[in-house]
Amino acid sequence: MNMKNNFLLAATLLFLATTGFAQKFYTKSGKIDFDATSASSPEKIEGVNRTATCVVDTKTGAIQFAVLMKGFAFERALMEEHFNENYVESHKFPKAEFKGTITNNETVNYSKDGTYSVTVKGKLTMHGETKDVETQGKLVIQGGKVNANASFNVLLSDFKIAIPGLVADKVSKTAKIIVSCSLEPLKS
């Protein structure tokens, strides 16, 4: 191997590594549903946020979410008020964040269309508390875009969100979080 070849190889490697295919995917309009309806509740306790930020690093498998708590919209205005004022205290803790990794990232071929089951493991920070979360999710690669879907349950008391006895028949102790994001390549 002469120097010229070596240099070419290195340059190609570098080129591939940076621009070969997008290494990171992101969205700022991810959708996160939140459902804490208790089994006996006559009304649905659910909210939706359509402004979640999500970034996936395909190389490392790192996946991160951030969401503004005030961005959750509820069907009933009073529910939204109680959600912000009494439960998540969004004035004190405006953001919820998840930082984790796709543990089986090597099985996902981001440059090939298809559906991949993934396991995501990481830390969820909400209401000032951080807890480990692990869940199964699905990555759908299609036309250079990544759709990420997952749902998991969180125990509200883990995050120091108290449900008073008076509303226990309506508000469940666990909340179901449903994530669905359509990620686009991040041009760096």
Next chain:
Amino acid sequence: MKKLSHYCITGLFLLLFTIHLSAQDEDLLKLVGGEEKPTKERIKYAFKSPRVINSHSMEFLNPGTMDFRILHRFGQLDQGYKNFFGLDQASMRMGFDFGILQNLMVGVGRSTYKKELDAFIKYAPVRQSTGPWSSPVTFALVSGITMDGLEWADPNRKNFFTSKLAYYFQAIIGRKFSEAFTLQVSPTMVHKNLVQLQTDPNNIYAIGVGGRLKLSQRIAFTWDYSHVIIGMPDSGYYHPLSVGLDIETGGHVFQLHFSNSTGMNERAFITETTGQFGKGEVRFGFNLSRVFQIKKKKHQK
């Protein structure tokens, strides 16, 4: 020369490796950032209810909601056990308030005191907010009308329907200073078409001071005072003061309070408060507010 190229490649790999390493624990969210763009944001939840206790607060109902309010005021505490500290007697006002826009609401009510009907419209041209072009205070205007429902005192003389009417106009300047503390000032004018005595003024001017101090997430201490500046009769009438606790339980807000006024609309409590707060001529009362969502918010699935 060959050596140089080896160094070159090793260097490149090292570089890649370090980039890779740093990528492991970097804050990916910072890469897309930008969500911190300052936007104008309205300050919400200055009070739990659109009323402090008696007076209008700087807060509004959400659009599409109805607030069903049942206000109770019992007899004077100083009546002692004979009247069970006033609980044997009760006066009430039933009200229906509607949120139309985020800064516009209307309401109607009826009180047992003088069988009075009342209605109001409340509008806020300016809301307290943060961010660019924000305002440090909420500025709201209220205009209301009351109609006496009693029989004519003297049916034999010529009576006019308009004599039953009174009007009030109020400006509210309020600020939520912190999560716990809200204060508002409300200059008010009440106009009565007909007054009892020739010496009584038709126009009464007052200035209200209301506030809230949150004690916990669901309990707040509130007070509501109106100082009559011009038009206070010489004797027998006092400035209305109410102090109370707001207790929120799920869908209800209970406002437990003590007040020296019987009336529960602006005309009645500003111009016809006969109790002296300091002398035990105080009434226990509670307001019950239940908010119903009558028009569903847009909620895309």
